[in-house]
Amino acid sequence: MSSIKIECVVDERNKIGESPVWEEKEGTLLYVDIQEKQVKRWDAASGHVQTVNVGAHVGSVVPRKSGGYILALGTRFAFLDWEKKKVTDIISVDQDKANNRFNDGKVDPAGRFFAGTMSMEIRPAEVERHQGSLYTLHADHSVVKHFDQVDISNGLDWSPDHKHFYYVDSLSYRVDVFDYDINSGSICNRRVLYKMEEDEGIPDGMTIDSEGKLWLACYNGGRVIRIDPETGKRIQTVTLPVDKTTSCCFGGKDYSEMYVTSACLGMDDKWMAKQPQAGGIFKITGLGVKGIPPYAFAG
Template sequence: MSSLKIESIVLDYSRCGESPVWEEKSNSLLYVDIPSKKICRWDSLTKKVEEVSVDSPVSSVAIRQSGGYVATVGTRFCALNWEEKSLSDLFFVDKDKKNNRFNDGKVDPAGRYFAGTMAEETAPAVLERHQGSLYALFPNGTVEKYFDRVDISNGLDWSLDHKIFYYIDSLAYSVDAFDYDVQTGKIANRRSVYKMEKEEHIPDGMSIDTEGKLWVACYNGGRVIRIDPETGKRLQTVKLPTEKTTSCCFGGKDFSELYVTSARDGLHPDELSRQPEAGRIFKITGLGVKGIAPSAFAG
């Protein structure tokens, strides 16, 4: 086992960094800063960050097969032309809920873009309960609503055989699983596969590795944990130098590096002085496991 190394790679701070996605063809890490309304791309070769500013909180970004990206902005699924720095709307959701916004999103193995909503927070993780829903934008442009009464729609990923959909509603303090039909996108049989321990706090973003284990960022817990969804056991804990860890993805040339986003919003000045790297993006090497390439939206 090589030795574990944690370093911050992007020296700019995010108020709330989220949705890290590794793009192989550009050797870059995509991510968003939700309240700053920015979609960012960090080039691992030049170490430079490019940004696109948008008009509403932007909560997730994903690669698009036909070129460019897709993103969830406000309560809209959008297409992003990176060269022109322009957004075009694909679909609006939650039109009857003026106080809602999208949160985390990810593309399934068949190219559907799943993303869920939540009420706008009055403070981090403080919000009107049960206002969110889970949606998917299908490659043909239609949107399906899966369920509602969600608190904070968060991490999502699929098992390596594509038969299980993993999902986090943060305030349930649980990682859940559904049976998944990758042909149709249908889900069934919701159950909990991991209950958070008290010191792990709030489950946030999530990513699967090549052994089928899940890496979950623990908001307010200052760590990512590796869990076995089959046994419900935690296998590993990696602590980070800031407590508001928000999401994670594998990247690098062989997907052996774990990139972790974090937030500054909600930390008091004395807390910030104790964790000066809050809001940075961290790269963890030496984990001894690899991830898989992200799926791209097929529409």
């Protein structure tokens, strides 16, 4: 077993750091601060962070094959031209729900953007229940709604053989699995894969490794856990120096590093004094496993 090392590589107080995506060509980590309405890019070589303010709560950001990025922003999908710092709307969802916003999202292996909604938080992790839905933005900019009655649409990923879709609705305190059709992007046959243990906190963002195991960030649990989808069992826990771990992705030269985002929203001075790196981004090395390069939006 290699020795695991954890370091805070971006020591900044993101209110809700989320949606990390590694950009291999640039050697940069893309992420958002939902609360501060910002898309950010950290350069691993220089340590420099660039920021674009996008004017609304931004749940997730993904790269686009033809350049630039796609955002799940407020209750709409939008393009972001990074150089011009320009946001262009594509299509809106949840138009009957003025208090909703997008949360986590990810591109599937065929280049579609899956992203879900939730109601605005009253307090951290406290929301009006059953207000969210899960959507897909297709390459032709059409939108499909998969289901509604979601509390906090969160982590999502696909199995390496593209046969399964994994999904978190945070307040269900579990990870679910669906059968997934890569040709159509449809999902069906939802079932429970993993139920959170008492001390693990709230299931948040997640990523898959090349061995087909899931890594789940545990909000208020201060850890990422590795789950074996075949057995539904937790097989590893990595503890971080902050409680509000929000999401994770693999990156680095060969995708052997894990990056974990975190939040500090709702923490008082005493709590912040104990966890001064809350809201920062952490790099975990020595896990002995690699990730899968992220997919880019095809449209």
